[in-house]
Structure formats: C-alpha cells, structure tokens
Amino acid sequence: MNPRHPNFPIPGGPTLRARGWRQEALLRLLENVLAVGENPDELIVYAALGKAARNWASHKAIVQTLLRMDEDQTLIIQSGKPIGLLKTHDKAPLVIMANCNIVGQWAKAEVFYELEKKGLICWGGLTAGAWQYIGSQGVIQGTYEIFMRIAENRFGGSLAGRFILTAGLGGMGGAQPLAGRMAGAAILCVDVDAERAKKRQDIGYLEEIAPDLDTALAMIDRAVAEKRATSIGLVGNAAEIYPEIARRGIVPDIVTDQTSAHDLVYGYVPKGMSLDEVRRLRVEGPGQLMAASRASIVDHVRAMLAFQQAGSEVFDNGNLIRTHAKAGGVENAFDIKIFTEAYLRPLFARAIGPFRWMALSGDPADIAKIDDKLLELFPDNHIVTNWIALARKHVPFEGLPARIAWLGHGERTALAQTVNQMVADGTLAGPVAFSRDHLDAGAMAHPNIMTENMKDGSDAIADWPLLDAMLLCSSMADLVVVHSGGGGYAGYMTSAGVTIIADGTEAGTERLIHALSNDTALGVMRYADAGYEDSLDEIALKGIGYIPVG
Amino acid sequence: MNPRHPNFPIPGGPTLRARGWRQEALLRLLENVLAVGENPDELIVYAALGKAARNWASHKAIVQTLLRMDEDQTLIIQSGKPIGLLKTHDKAPLVIMANCNIVGQWAKAEVFYELEKKGLICWGGLTAGAWQYIGSQGVIQGTYEIFMRIAENRFGGSLAGRFILTAGLGGMGGAQPLAGRMAGAAILCVDVDAERAKKRQDIGYLEEIAPDLDTALAMIDRAVAEKRATSIGLVGNAAEIYPEIARRGIVPDIVTDQTSAHDLVYGYVPKGMSLDEVRRLRVEGPGQLMAASRASIVDHVRAMLAFQQAGSEVFDNGNLIRTHAKAGGVENAFDIKIFTEAYLRPLFARAIGPFRWMALSGDPADIAKIDDKLLELFPDNHIVTNWIALARKHVPFEGLPARIAWLGHGERTALAQTVNQMVADGTLAGPVAFSRDHLDAGAMAHPNIMTENMKDGSDAIADWPLLDAMLLCSSMADLVVVHSGGGGYAGYMTSAGVTIIADGTEAGTERLIHALSNDTALGVMRYADAGYEDSLDEIALKGIGYIPVG
Ligand SMILES: NC(=O)c1ccc[n+]([C@@H]2O[C@H](COP(=O)([O-])OP(=O)(O)OC[C@H]3O[C@@H](n4cnc5c(N)ncnc54)[C@H](O)[C@@H]3O)[C@@H](O)[C@H]2O)c1
Ligand SMILES: NC(=O)c1ccc[n+]([C@@H]2O[C@H](COP(=O)([O-])OP(=O)(O)OC[C@H]3O[C@@H](n4cnc5c(N)ncnc54)[C@H](O)[C@@H]3O)[C@@H](O)[C@H]2O)c1
Structure with missing residues (x-):
C-alpha cells in the first residue's frame, strides 16, 4: 500500500x-x-x-x-x-x-x-x-516561490541560463533540485551523504549525480549555455565544496544552503568527518561534535559571503546557518539576508502564505x-x-x-x-x-x-x-x-x-x-x-x- | 470614592x-x-x-x-x-x-x-x-499560608513566640507584617524606603516602625518573650541589616525576603546607595546599577545562608534572589529552598490553589x-x-x-x-x-x-x-x-x-x-x-x- x-x-x-x-x-x-x-x-x-x-x-x-x-x-x-x-x-x-x-x-x-x-x-x-506534514510538496512550493521572486527581482522574470548552488538533499532540502528545475535553472546540490542523493534521484527530484566537482561544474556550464533546466547532485561536504568553487573564481547566480545546519549534533556534518564518525560522536562526544560543526559552518558561510561579494544573490533559507557562523566568529554573517524578509514579506504582510489541503479519501x-x-x-x-x-x-x-x-x-x-x-x-x-x-x-x-x-x-x-x-x-x-x-x-x-x-x-x-x-x-x-x-x-x-x- | x-x-x-x-x-x-x-x-x-x-x-x-x-x-x-x-x-x-x-x-x-x-x-x-489583582489580600493569604505550613512542620502548629525576619514592604511584600501577625509571630520587616514603611503603617498592616536596629531587636525580644504577635518595621538596607543581625549571633526562627530582588534595575536597591542615586542610575547607568544590585544580593543571600546554617528556617519567597546571588558567585545559593517545593507542593499536586472572587456590585x-x-x-x-x-x-x-x-x-x-x-x-x-x-x-x-x-x-x-x-x-x-x-x-x-x-x-x-x-x-x-x-x-x-x- x-x-x-x-x-x-x-x-x-x-x-x-x-x-x-x-x-x-x-x-x-x-x-x-x-x-x-x-x-x-x-x-x-x-x-x-x-x-x-x-x-x-x-x-x-x-x-x-x-x-x-x-x-x-x-x-x-x-x-x-x-x-x-x-x-x-x-x-x-x-x-x-x-x-x-x-x-x-x-x-x-x-x-x-x-x-x-x-x-x-x-x-x-x-x-x-x-x-x-504532506511530504515534499510544501517545501518544493516554498523553494520554487523564492526562486521565482528572485527571478522577478533580479533576472527579468526567468531563471533560464542561471546557475543555482545549494547544499542539503534531506527531507526538506531534497526539494531544491526539483524546485530549481521547475523554475528553469541549472541547479547544483551538494550533500555529504551519498544515500540521500541517491534517494532524491530515485524519486525523480534529482536528475543526475556527478562523480566529482569538475564534472558537476562542466554539466552546469553546459546547461547554462543551453539555457536548459537541470539538477545535478554532488556528494561532498559543502564546507569544502563551496570554498573550492569560490577559490576557482566561479560566481553562481544564486547561492543558498539547506543542510540541517540548525542542529550541530544531529544535523550538520563537519568537514573531514565520516558519517560513521559523526554517528559515534553524537553519543560519545556531542560537545566536540558541536564545536567541529560550528568551525565548518564558519568556512561554509565565509564562502557564501565571498559569493555575495562577487555578485551572487545569496540568501539564508531558514536553517540558522548564519546564527551558528556568527557564534563561531563570522561577525558579518548577517550580511546574508534571510529569505522571508528578502522575498516573502510583502506576501506575509497580506497574510498570503502556504495554505494546504489533503484528501482524506485517499x-x-x-x-x-x-x-x-x-x-x-x-x-x-x-x-x-x-x-x-x-x-x-x-x-x-x-x-x-x-x-x-x-x-x-x-x-x-x-x-x-x-x-x-x-x-x-x-x-x-x-x-x-x-x-x-x-x-x-x-x-x-x-x-x-x-x-x-x-x-x-x-x-x-x-x-x-x-x-x-x-x-x-x-x-x-x-x-x-x-x-x-x-x-x-x-x-x-x-x-x-x-x-x-x-x-x-x-x-x-x-x-x-x-x-x-x-x-x-x-x-x-x-x-x-x-x-x-x-x-x-x-x-x-x-x-x-x-x-x-x- | x-x-x-x-x-x-x-x-x-x-x-x-x-x-x-x-x-x-x-x-x-x-x-x-x-x-x-x-x-x-x-x-x-x-x-x-x-x-x-x-x-x-x-x-x-x-x-x-x-x-x-x-x-x-x-x-x-x-x-x-x-x-x-x-x-x-x-x-x-x-x-x-x-x-x-x-x-x-x-x-x-x-x-x-x-x-x-x-x-x-x-x-x-x-x-x-x-x-x-485584588490588592494585598492575595499575597496576605499566600504568605500566611506559608507561615502556617512552617508552623505545622516545625513549630508544633503555632508561631507564638517565634521571630520572623524579612525585608521588603512594597506592593506585595507589604503584606508580610500583617500575615506574620495573623500567624501569631513577632515579625521584623526591613525596607530601604521610609515612605514604603510609612504607607504600610498607615493602612494598618505594620504596627510600629523602629528608629534603629537595636530598638527593633529589643521590641522583637519583648514580643517573643511574651509570645505576643507583633509587626515591626525598620528602615534600612537588608544587605546591611541581615549580615549585622547574623554577626550579632542572633538566629531568627524564620528568615525570608521580599525585596524586589528579581529586577536589578527597577527593583532592588544596592547597599550604600540613596534612592535618588538609584533613580538617576536607572536612566544613566543601568549596567552599573545591575552590577551593584548583584553584589549587594550576594551579601544579602550569604547572610540568609548563615542563618540557615545556624538553624533558622530560611526560604526564598519567589523573588529570584537566589538566582541573582548564584550569578554573582554564591555557588550554594540554592541550598535555600523555594517556598513552593518546601510548603505548597502537596496542595498544588491536588490543584488546590489561590482561587478568588470579586463582587462586581461593589x-x-x-x-x-x-x-x-x-x-x-x-x-x-x-x-x-x-x-x-x-x-x-x-x-x-x-x-x-x-x-x-x-x-x-x-x-x-x-x-x-x-x-x-x-x-x-x-x-x-x-x-x-x-x-x-x-x-x-x-x-x-x-x-x-x-x-x-x-x-x-x-x-x-x-x-x-x-x-x-x-x-x-x-x-x-x-x-x-x-x-x-x-x-x-x-x-x-x-x-x-x-x-x-x-x-x-x-x-x-x-x-x-x-x-x-x-x-x-x-x-x-x-x-x-x-x-x-x-x-x-x-x-x-x-x-x-x-x-x-x-
Ligand atoms: N524555509 C524554512 O524555514 C525551512 C523549511 C524547511 C526546512 N528548513 C531547514 O532546512 C534544513 C534542512 O532540513 P531537512 O529536513 O532537509 O534536514 P535533513 O536532516 O533531513 O537533511 C539535511 C541534509 O544535509 C546534509 N548535510 C549535513 N551537513 C552537510 C554538509 N556539511 N555538507 C553537505 N551536506 C550536509 C545531510 O547529509 C542531509 O542530507 C534544516 O535546518 C531545516 O530546519 C527550513
Ligand atoms: N510568592 C511569589 O512568587 C511572589 C508573589 C508576589 C511577589 N513576589 C515577588 O516579591 C518581590 C516583591 O514584590 P513587591 O510587589 O512588593 O515589589 P515592590 O517593588 O513593590 O517592593 C519592593 C520593596 O523592596 C524594597 N527594597 C528594595 N531593595 C531593598 C533592599 N536592598 N533592602 C531593603 N529593602 C529593599 C523597596 O524599597 C520596596 O519597598 C518581587 O520580586 C515580586 O516579584 C513573589
């Protein structure tokens, strides 16, 4: 059933x-x-x-x-x-x-x-x-709406030929590749967990998984040139991948993140740590894990700020990543704007928001x-x-x-x-x-x-x-x-x-x-x-x- | 009217x-x-x-x-x-x-x-x-109930011939002298503000105001010896008076406090400061005032702990004085028990609590x-x-x-x-x-x-x-x-x-x-x-x- x-x-x-x-x-x-x-x-x-x-x-x-x-x-x-x-x-x-x-x-x-x-x-x-909760639809729609507001505000109403960089392919974040594709963009989604990426591919939210960063960027380049909507997954740690992309001087049109950065113990995976190691530390060393997560988030957010400096549209999608970065010492973390204020407030001011209904008949x-x-x-x-x-x-x-x-x-x-x-x-x-x-x-x-x-x-x-x-x-x-x-x-x-x-x-x-x-x-x-x-x-x-x- | x-x-x-x-x-x-x-x-x-x-x-x-x-x-x-x-x-x-x-x-x-x-x-x-709010009756009753629970638990059901030391004669604390007297005790109430003491005397809650500590203690002594209920006010700072009483080796039967210690800016008055000075600092130096209040509370609570050591029944009457004392460095501030857990929990466990009614006819x-x-x-x-x-x-x-x-x-x-x-x-x-x-x-x-x-x-x-x-x-x-x-x-x-x-x-x-x-x-x-x-x-x-x- x-x-x-x-x-x-x-x-x-x-x-x-x-x-x-x-x-x-x-x-x-x-x-x-x-x-x-x-x-x-x-x-x-x-x-x-x-x-x-x-x-x-x-x-x-x-x-x-x-x-x-x-x-x-x-x-x-x-x-x-x-x-x-x-x-x-x-x-x-x-x-x-x-x-x-x-x-x-x-x-x-x-x-x-x-x-x-x-x-x-x-x-x-x-x-x-x-x-x-009704599954991914809610967050697909929310993410899609954000992308469309950005399209209107900055890109003449369309994201065709635009590159979105993001991370997190979990329960909510997994909606990003589909929302990005629906909005017409070429979207690259980084997740540290290969299984999560595979799962999103299996349900058709993610089109392809690239074997490495070079391939991923090449795939994005092609799609951008052809103004073709596409969604590419990449297995890796965003705290490493984002800085590397920035180092190469690549400037995505839109950058965000939906790793579960809000939770330094049960959510975020610090760079350089295997998933097994993280699972072990959740039990044996939650304090150590929190510190490592915070340190990674510092690098992660510094890269986001660099993209913003270089001209990307960068926003926080509601995972407290700026809050933890600031606690970790990134004084200007809040230069990154929050999606609500940046894109949705005029809707909320009229109480227009994510209404939903479920057919109980099935x-x-x-x-x-x-x-x-x-x-x-x-x-x-x-x-x-x-x-x-x-x-x-x-x-x-x-x-x-x-x-x-x-x-x-x-x-x-x-x-x-x-x-x-x-x-x-x-x-x-x-x-x-x-x-x-x-x-x-x-x-x-x-x-x-x-x-x-x-x-x-x-x-x-x-x-x-x-x-x-x-x-x-x-x-x-x-x-x-x-x-x-x-x-x-x-x-x-x-x-x-x-x-x-x-x-x-x-x-x-x-x-x-x-x-x-x-x-x-x-x-x-x-x-x-x-x-x-x-x-x-x-x-x-x-x-x-x-x-x-x- | x-x-x-x-x-x-x-x-x-x-x-x-x-x-x-x-x-x-x-x-x-x-x-x-x-x-x-x-x-x-x-x-x-x-x-x-x-x-x-x-x-x-x-x-x-x-x-x-x-x-x-x-x-x-x-x-x-x-x-x-x-x-x-x-x-x-x-x-x-x-x-x-x-x-x-x-x-x-x-x-x-x-x-x-x-x-x-x-x-x-x-x-x-x-x-x-x-x-x-119905005026002082609520807090009179609450305070009286606490005194009676203590009488039952520790003093054979009566507070006749017992000495209660407390402070604070404000909106709520002003009920203490009356509640203490109703419970049959000799109660000494310290307040830094002469006007407040006078006000409680005017409405009949406080019987007498002593001119100084010696007189106050003598009045209490007499009432205790005669097992006579009485309420005595004393104008002074509790952070000075409490330690002085402790220094003299006097051990009241019951000690508590109802200064507005919860608020380090608009409530508590640090020792050595005039009321005018406090009023000025509320505007010009709230940070400095908070620090001074906390420091006084440290002395105030240390004296309460000394009384407890010496055998007094000491309790916190709900003004966060222990919380601020602990923040100020009194590690064992919570050795003083809270009135709810100490006296009222068996009532609350049956949802017996302060019910009240008001005649709208007047x-x-x-x-x-x-x-x-x-x-x-x-x-x-x-x-x-x-x-x-x-x-x-x-x-x-x-x-x-x-x-x-x-x-x-x-x-x-x-x-x-x-x-x-x-x-x-x-x-x-x-x-x-x-x-x-x-x-x-x-x-x-x-x-x-x-x-x-x-x-x-x-x-x-x-x-x-x-x-x-x-x-x-x-x-x-x-x-x-x-x-x-x-x-x-x-x-x-x-x-x-x-x-x-x-x-x-x-x-x-x-x-x-x-x-x-x-x-x-x-x-x-x-x-x-x-x-x-x-x-x-x-x-x-x-x-x-x-x-x-x-
Ligand atoms: N708009 C909103 O306000 C809103 C809505 C939904 C979710 N969220 C937030 O978005 C975040 C994601 O939610 P979710 O339900 O998808 O969480 P989840 O825990 O299901 O998934 C998080 C994913 O992030 C990956 N990840 C963790 N650390 C990583 C790292 N350093 N690099 C790359 N990938 C990493 C994990 O492998 C996992 O797949 C949460 O913080 C959630 O609270 C916000
Ligand atoms: N049982 C409860 O939980 C309960 C019930 C009522 C009130 N309270 C608390 O009791 C406290 C008193 O309430 P209130 O309405 O009487 O406040 P209030 O502000 O009306 O009166 C406080 C009194 O304390 C005096 N005071 C301040 N610092 C002093 C000091 N260092 N030495 C001597 N006197 C000093 C002030 O002059 C004033 O008269 C508050 O913290 C209140 O929140 C607790």
Missing part, C-alpha cells in the same frame, strides 16, 4: 473507525505523517528529530483516544504525549497540543537534548508533531477536482495558477493526495467553503483537511528567520503565535498547536499550527469560516501593528477588525 | 455601561486594578513595572472596545495593546491576551527593557496585566454572604475556615470587595455554581467575577519558583501553561491570558490566567463549570504526569480524565 514504508499504510477509503469524521480525519493525518515521514519506525517525520509522537506508548494512547472520543471532548497532548481527555463543547478543538516549549533561560540545545533523553519532551518541527481525483475549482475561483492569481499547472505536472503525491497554494485572507475561506460544499454534495470521495505551514503571517515568531528585521523591531516578541493559538481555540478549529524549537532551534522560535476538517456539514462550514478567516486576520494585523503599509491596505480592502491605536 | 487614588474610582453599582454583564465585568476589573494599583497614573499596578495596559492610548481603545463589543466577539490584546476585535462565537472568550512573551534566546532583562522602551511590549506581572455584603456560603459548603476544610475567620477580621477590602481561598478541583466549581445561583436569585447585589493567581497548579512554569525540583525533572517545560490557556479558550472562559516574565523575570517564567463571570445566567453556570473544572483538571494532571502520588489519588477520587501512558 505504501511503497516507501510497507508497515505504515497510507490511510484512505470511506470507512469510519472513529466516532465521527473529525476524529477520523485527525487519526488519518497522524497516520499520514508517518507514511510520508523519513523514519516512521522511530516516529521521525523529518529534520532528524521532528516527531509525530513522544514514543510508541504515547502513539498508541493517542490513537485509542481518537477512536473513542466524542465531538464535545478535547484531547490534550504535551510534547507528543497524551495527557487527558476533557469535556469541552462542540465548538472547541478536538485536539490541543503544546510541543517543546521551554522557559526562555532554559531554551537551549543542551537542555533540550537532556529533556529529550529523559523522555520528557519531543520536538514537533513545524508540521511533524502537528500531523500536518483519492487523487479529489485533489484534481479541487485544483480545477481553485483555477476557476482565482483565475487572475498568477502565483496560484502558475503553481497549480506546474504541480500537476511535476509533483507526485506522497501520502494522502494533497495540494498547497499561497492564499490570503478571504481566499482561504472561499476555497474551503466551496470544498466543504463539494464534500457535502458528493463531488468528492470524502472529507478534506485544511491546514497551513507554521511559517505563516500571524503564526510564527522566529527572529532569525520569519521575523528578522521587522519594521518596528518586534522580531523577538512571541505574543503573536500564542494569540494565534488562543484565537484558533476560540474559533472552532479542530486541532490547534503551539510549537517551539528543539535541537539547534531551541530558543529560536515559537509557532502556532491549525487543522480544520471539511466534513461536508454545516457546522463544518462555520468552523472553516471562523478558524481560517480569524487566523489570516491576525496575520494581517500582526504586520499592520509593525507598520507595514500593505497590511493597512489589506485591512481597509477586506474590512478586517483591526483596532488602530493612536 | 477611592481614598487612595481619587482619580481612579472603584467601580460598582447596578448600571450597565457595556452591552452585557460579561463585558461590563471585565471593564470593572480593569478599572479595579488601577483603583488598587501602586501608581495608576502610569498604569502601574505593582512590582515596579507590572502594568494594566501598554499606555493610555491603548487603555482608551480597550475601554472603548469593551463598551461596544458583543458577546460573540473576541478582543485580542498583545502586551497591553488592543489589536483587533473579531467575530468568534458565544462560547469563546471575550478577551484573549498574550503579554511579554519573548522568544527564548532573546528572553533577557536587557532585551525586555529595550522592547519596553520602544513601546513594543509591556509586562503584566501575574495578575496586573490580566486585570485580576457591595461588601456580597462577599460576606459568599463567606457564609463557603463556610457552609466546606465546614471541614480547615485551611479555608481558618482563613475566612481571620480575613473577615483583619483584611480590609481595597477596591472591589473580594475574597481569596485555597480551593481545589470540584470545590471551585461547587462554590462558583452556588454563587451564580445567588446572583440569579437576587441574593447578591450583582454579578461576581471568579479568577485565580497564576501561581496555580497547571498554570505556571517557573523553574526557580513554581516548578523547581519537580519529581521528574520537568521544571523548565513550558508546555503546561500554554495548554492551560488553550484549554481555557476551549472551555468557555471569559478572559484568558498567557504571561511571561518581564524585567528581571524575563526568561524565567510563563503562566496562564483566567477570569470567568458569574452573571446569574444558565450559560454562566455552564461557563463556570467548564472553565474552572478543566483548569484544575489540567493542574492535577500536570503533577500526575510528573509522578506525584497525591495527584494520581486525586484523579481516582474525582474521576478526572487523565490518560495514563505506559
């Missing part, structure tokens, strides 16, 4: 196991993140440590509770462990979660690892612990029908229409058929309402779950990623995601979650997530309208409060209940 | 200004925290920086919104500033707030001061920003009637009956008449339901607001105060207060808030607060039952999850929906 993980079937079909579709839906989403996850045997969904549940005993108790609970009850989950089932009411969420939140002065990688080892906490990543035709409806609803939204055409062609479904599209206030609600109608009238084979990435306007405080350089200096204020979660609990959402960073992200972020089920009922419509529109309303208000003109414009345009304080 | 602050009248009476009693109630609570606050002109309620709203423009917009909002709307407040008013539903909170939450790595006093200066954040203390008779009802409902609960008798005698009402009592799961709901009935049938002159301190079982993560030395080591996990807030938003509470520490508490804690209005309606009963019982249920579960036997017992006893995993 699931070629990737035979023991973790992709859910689907018309049969209800729980007492209602809302409960059943959340159960299927939990099953789905394991079906599409990196290492479901360990409950790992992605990013080395991002888990769907604390441990198997917790997983079992969660499943049992979802099966027995009623629609006016709320299941409480603390860092992947179910704690209680309480009577609430029919407009309350079925599930509330808080994952990996640690009191500020203790919110450090070392404390996280210690609490994790004791079995007291687990990291949910963004969408892993909240059962919202039937790909449901997504195709929603694609059609989406194109019909938003014919003039080129970000959306362009993406849907590409996604249909290039993006295979992984677990439950799913789609992602950047939509804003009112748009999300319009689509969701229509879809709920399609569930009700039998157009679709089953209910649909709506969700979004945590990297959304009102949902995330992440001063080195999402909220870097906010206009008013409010980067580090974490009130917003907490308000978002509280608001969603007050707005009929089905699942609401607050996540903070674990591993190397510990102390660097807090975010809120939400899932709402279009079950075809009228109550479902009410839920979708309230939760989705309040969520984006808060997003627009967060940016309005920080002084973004676009947000004030959006507030006036859409009649959002913002309170201007004079 | 309000002798303390003529410009900030105590609310009351039967006239509704808002569109419903729930909105009116929250407005009255906001008015009340200013009426009983330390410096309402600056919106300061207590603890030097604990504010009711960000600034006067925010305050005005909050008031206007409370006046115009309907019962199916939710007002969103971010660090004391109103952000938006959104349509939710009739079971959603009227107000949700997040105050002073800062992303972990940035959660430091320096960053807080900077954000505060920019007007981007404000600290809500625990109950100040959430409009739940009529003291309402509280008297509820007192009677309480004694009727819980005749065998000696903590409660004992306290009510003392409170009636000793504790004057400050703003809205209010009462506090330590009640647990089921007890709070039972009382609230009864009171709502008394509102409905006209026994009381008006609605009643129910609330509690944030220092409550499920509501606070504070590794150096509330959750120090948890059985399982989960001290620093902040999932719990976030779950509590989410649960309360899902359980029909009227106001829900998440606070994190500001000033010197920045990065040290996160807590959740709740207010529910007994408006005499059936919906009100439903709200009280859901919000109050889910709140305490989570509290019991938090301690059960950490391995406390009492909690598992309470779960079995009360049928709480805990999910045992494992």
